[in-house]
Amino acid sequence: MSFQVTNKVVIVTGGSSGIGLELVRLFLSEGAKVAWCGRNSEKLKSSYDALSKEYDKNKMFIYQCDVLNAEQVADFVQSVLGRFSAIDMLVNNAGQGKVADFFATEEQDWVDELKLKVFSVVNMINAALPSLKKSDIASITNVNSLLGLKPETHMVATSVARAGLLNLSKNLANELVKDNVRVNSILIGLVESGQWQRRFEERSDTAKTWEDWTSNVATKKGIPLGRLGKPEEAAYALMFLASPLSSYTTGSVIDVSGGLSKEI
Numbered sequence: 104m105s106f107q108v109t110n111k112v113v114i115v116t117g118g119s120s121g122i123g124l125e126l127v128r129l130f131l132s133e134g135a136k137v138a139w140c141g142r143n144s145e146k147l148k149s150s151y152d153a154l155s156k157e158y159d160k161n162k163m164f165i166y167q168c169d170v171l172n173a174e175q176v177a178d179f180v181q182s183v184l185g186r187f188s189a190i191d192m193l194v195n196n197a198g199q200g201k202v203a204d205f206f207a208t209e210e211q212d213w214v215d216e217l218k219l220k221v222f223s224v225v226n227m228i229n230a231a232l233p234s235l236k237k238s239d240i241a242s243i244t245n246v247n248s249l250l251g252l253k254p255e256t257h258m259v260a261t262s263v264a265r266a267g268l269l270n271l272s273k274n275l276a277n278e279l280v281k282d283n284v285r286v287n288s289i290l291i292g293l294v295e296s297g298q299w300q301r302r303f304e305e306r307s308d309t310a311k312t313w314e315d316w317t318s319n320v321a322t323k324k325g326i327p328l329g330r331l332g333k334p335e336e337a338a339y340a341l342m343f344l345a346s347p348l349s350s351y352t353t354g355s356v357i358d359v360s361g362g363l364s365k366e367i
């Protein structure tokens with residue numbers, strides 16, 4: 104069974120590394136036309152170069168863009184339309200988390216976190232919605248975190264902002280149903296990617312290997328499946344929600360946390 108996205112156009116924000124990069128790869132392998140962005144042009148270019156060895160360059164488009172800058176986002180979307188003439192699916196993935204408890208969170212940190220989690224999605228939707236409304240398979244899929252339901256004190260601002268994004272996703276699902284645009288989310292626990300790689304590089308015990316360090320993190324967090332998730336495992340869930348295979352699903356979430364969410 105295919106995901107039914109051949110020659111359909113998808114935008115993946117933050118597609119130059121981690122979960123976004125695996126999702127770009129998956130869409131290309133399914134024959135979709137994929138546009139992805141990131142802020143760092145070298146990272147973007149190297150993701151493009153690596154993928155172009157395996158996939159059709161005619162179906163690939165990269166654009167340097169900060170999703171928090173509405174003007175850049177509008178230019179990105181116009182450029183995607185210039186290249187592929189349509190937008191069928193939008194995956195809002197770009198972002199990162201802030202590790203700090205309440206007392207270490209400054210006013211600017213609150214502003215930055217709330218802005219990142221909300222406007223990374225608002226800006227993209229404002230720019231892409233007119234095109235999405237014209238698609239017969241339109242979907243918006245948001246990468247969110249389990250923190251939105253299960254807050255952690257050491258990531259207070261991120262947890263609050265993630266809860267806000269969860270609320271926004273449901274609200275949009277309700278509102279956009281009249282336009283046949285489905286809106287869904289995944290809730291991630293801990294997934295091996297750039298964020299964890301950066302934390303690994305800053306570890307105090309430099310003797311620890313990546314495998315030991317991540318397995319230790321999984322044990323400490325009490326992840327029932329006993330390990331961190333792989334970026335492709337998050338990408339599979341995103342692909343399902345973005346594609347027409349989930350055509351009867353909107354306002355929904357898929358938990359990709361290795362069983363970390365023990366509540367019903």
Ligand code: NDP
Pocket residue numbers: 116117118119120121122123140141142143144146168169170171196197198199200246247248249291292293294295296297298299334
């Ligand atoms: P990575 O750091 O590997 O990837 C993040 C991607 O987003 C990069 O391509 C980065 O490129 C891009 N990006 C970040 N900020 C912006 C911005 N303002 N504008 C445009 N692009 C941006 O991390 P992950 O793959 O782990 O993260 C993907 C998503 O999953 C994020 O939203 C993250 O918060 C979320 N998440 C991840 C978890 C995990 O355990 N990995 C847990 C919970 C949520 P560049 O830096 O060049 O802009």
